[in-house]
Amino acid sequence: MPCLIKIQNATIKQKGKTVFDQMEFDWKEGQHWAVIGESGVMMTAFLDTLLGRTMVTSGNVIRPFSEDYQKTKTLSGEINSFRDLISTVSQQYTFRNKSNLQNFYYQQRFNSMESEDTATVWNYLSEIEVKIPGYWNLKKVLDLMRLNDLKEKSLIKLSNGETRRLAIAAALMKNPKLLLMDQPMTGLDVQSRMDFGRVLQEIAYSGIHLMLTAHSDEIPESITHVAVLADQKVSKVIQVEELNGLELDTDSGNGFDHLLMGELLRDAKKTDFKKILEMENVCVRYGDKKILNNINWTVLPNSKWLLKGENGAGKSTLLSLILGENPQAYSNNFWLFDRKRGSGESIWDIKKNIGFVAPELSRFFPANQTCLKVVLSGLFDTMGLFKKVSPEQEKTALAWLKLFRLESTANLLLRQVSLENQRFVLLARALIKKPALLVLDEASQGMDELQRKLFRKTIDQVCHLMPISIIYVSHYEEDIPACVDKVLQLSQGEVKDIQ
Template sequence: MSNLIHISKATVRHLDKVVFEGLDFTWLEGQHWAVVGNSGAELTAFLETLLGRSMVTAGSINRPFSNAYRNQMADEGKVNSFRDLIAVVSQQYTFRNKSNLQNFYYQQRFNSMESEEAATVEDFLESIEVKVTGDWSLKRVLQLMRLEELRDKSLIKLSNGETRRLAIAKALMQNPSLLLMDQPLTGLDVQTREDFGGILEEITASGIHLLMTSNPGEIPPCITNVGVLGKKKMAKVFPSSENSKLEFDNEKVNTFEEANLIKLLLPYPLPEYDSIIRLKDVHVRYGDKVILHNVNWEVESGERWSLKGQNGAGKSTLLSLILGENPQAYANEIFLFDRKRGTGESIWDIKKRIGFVAPELGRFFPANQTCLKVVLSGLFDTMGLFKKVSSEQEKLALQWLQYFGLEDTSDKLLSKVSLENQRFILLARALIKKPDLLVLDEASQGMDMMQRRIFKETVNRICELTPVTLIYVSHYVEDIPEVVDREFGL
């Protein structure tokens, strides 16, 4: 078997710090890898190293898989790169409007006229620049990723899981030799996760070599080899048939310092409302597509709920009604905080009472927003900080960053910190105003197993200390905090 990629004794810098020292790794033809580890940031940095987006300051990395292609392109006088043969499915993706001038704003998906500024699924896939021809046509990609019924849907109306499937479809359209996937099961519902093994089987059967980062318990059957990152190197490699070598840490996790959490949260204001949410026969449709039909749900003050449903079931739309972002709320009988929508309240009257965390939020902050500004923006319910704050407010935001051990990120751009740190920063943004309602929508997405447990325990403790009402959305049962004792399904 010939080498595809070979890394030898490499020292690697990524995001201004050394992430690997003495890194060795060999990817041979015919191998499909799952790479696991205790740090989600380290796993992502490993993929960035394979892509040449990190700085190798010692040792070497060679990519012989691309030699024949690059020689051919050079002979034809064409500009080329080994990256022409690699497709990536990351956990961060943004869509721009048809004029390619600006990112969308978060609420735009719910405004039918403005959402037309986004391309459809089919438009998007047809616009992908394909440098290498192959077997993966638009028809085949749509069929494999279950996107046929979504081909005319606006990109910004896609659910989180649908967007993840689209990202995989985009990668396949490039007909790559190597496919790199960063936690590809993230954001997918139970059924799609169960089907995912078959999807990967078809991908690898087409001749594509696969490497994915993964949680230890989610390694699909097509994987032939497993690598374990630890102590800034590839600590262990073995055939996937020996998965028993993976060790699971079931010990109680050490969460953040509770005394500091108490100082930040207490005293917590007592709720002024009996009913936080009351929906009666709620019906939402876009054109001929019915999203929600006769939905009835009541959430009383202090209750802790789990909201469940498959990708595309309408969870995002339901939350948009609750968060005050969907104009169809005015055509329905919806009460928020004991007040019917459309009786004179503003969107800001609603937002000031709600703390919200979702993975896609990070994509909508302006590029110049530091992590400190992001936390401070929670005081004003804006996607970014656009006004001068007091010294007391800035001190409070810094204390939240310090509580999560992220004080060193205060001056860094949100886009430049790791995904797991982004999640805690967004949680700080949600909590800084001590909301009456906390909505966590796949809020620990992008974290590794240990970090997900820490996040879960943190939410448990917040609910034990305060009267906050909670709505928790997750496709992973193990991520739902123990304080959650009610369930609503779509």
């Protein structure tokens, strides 16, 4: 079979560090690949290598798949690159407003007037420049990714799963030869993950070659080969049917330093609140559309809840009420920390009792914020540090980074560290003030299998060491900490089950 990409005895560096050594890999016509491994950082670096975003210091990376295209374009005097034939779906999404500025803030998605400055799904896809005509067009990607009902929805109001579907649709609009996707199933609910195999089959039938990074227990249909990354190389290549029985070393040990965590949480006090949260027939609507309908829910001190539901069920809107981000809280019977919303409390009165971690949070910090500043900002409930801190506060923040083995990142910008390390920086930011309520919204999304287990163990450690209430959102049963023993399930904006 003709070769698409070949890596020959390559030493590869990224950000000055060797990520692969003596790397060998062949991608042939007709093959669709899943890349798995112990490290999410390494999996992303592998895709970056195929894209030419890493430095090859010895050996070769050759890309025969683009040779004919590039020769034709060069002869006609057109600027070209092998990247013209590759589409990517990364774990990070950057959307701009209608003025082409990326100046969103987190609360904006819940404010109906301000979110109007953002393009809609239809606007976004319609404006994609299609350089290579082919099978995929606007109608076909809307149908495939189930986006027709979202055409008029503002980008900033999309859920994580909806955003992922849009990113794949945008990648297909370019009619690529190769489609590279980094953890494309994270953020998708169970049904969407089941449907994903069908989506990939349709993409493969159209002539596009697929490669995706994934967890070893969720390789979708249409994948033919699996590359296992270990020891700075592709350590094993197997046919997908041989995957059963393959074991990765995902033992996360005993978690982080229990003594240091105990010291950092030592002064956490048992709350005096009678109720953390109480909702009575809470409704949220935008125009004629009801997002939440008659929600009744009580969260008591030290209770641990799983909030679940399909993509678009209303989970993010419900959390926005709790976090003080949604102005419709004032028009409902809704109490936080024994105080009715709209009774004179400030947003800071609410936030001081809540720690919050979500994957999209990292997008809203100013670009100049270091990891240390991000952790310190948790003391002031701001998206970034904007005031002078005491030596004691800085010492505490550094200790939190040390706990999560991230002391070397203190002076690095948040956007310079890996996505999985960003999650632990955000967790340190949430815990530094020892909150009464910790809200974790798909907080381990995008982590590799080892990091996911470590994150889950960490939450169990926290619950063992301090009195705290938890609201945990996840589509993955295996990611739910053992301490979580209550469930609120939403479906189409209503309570489907509570136990």
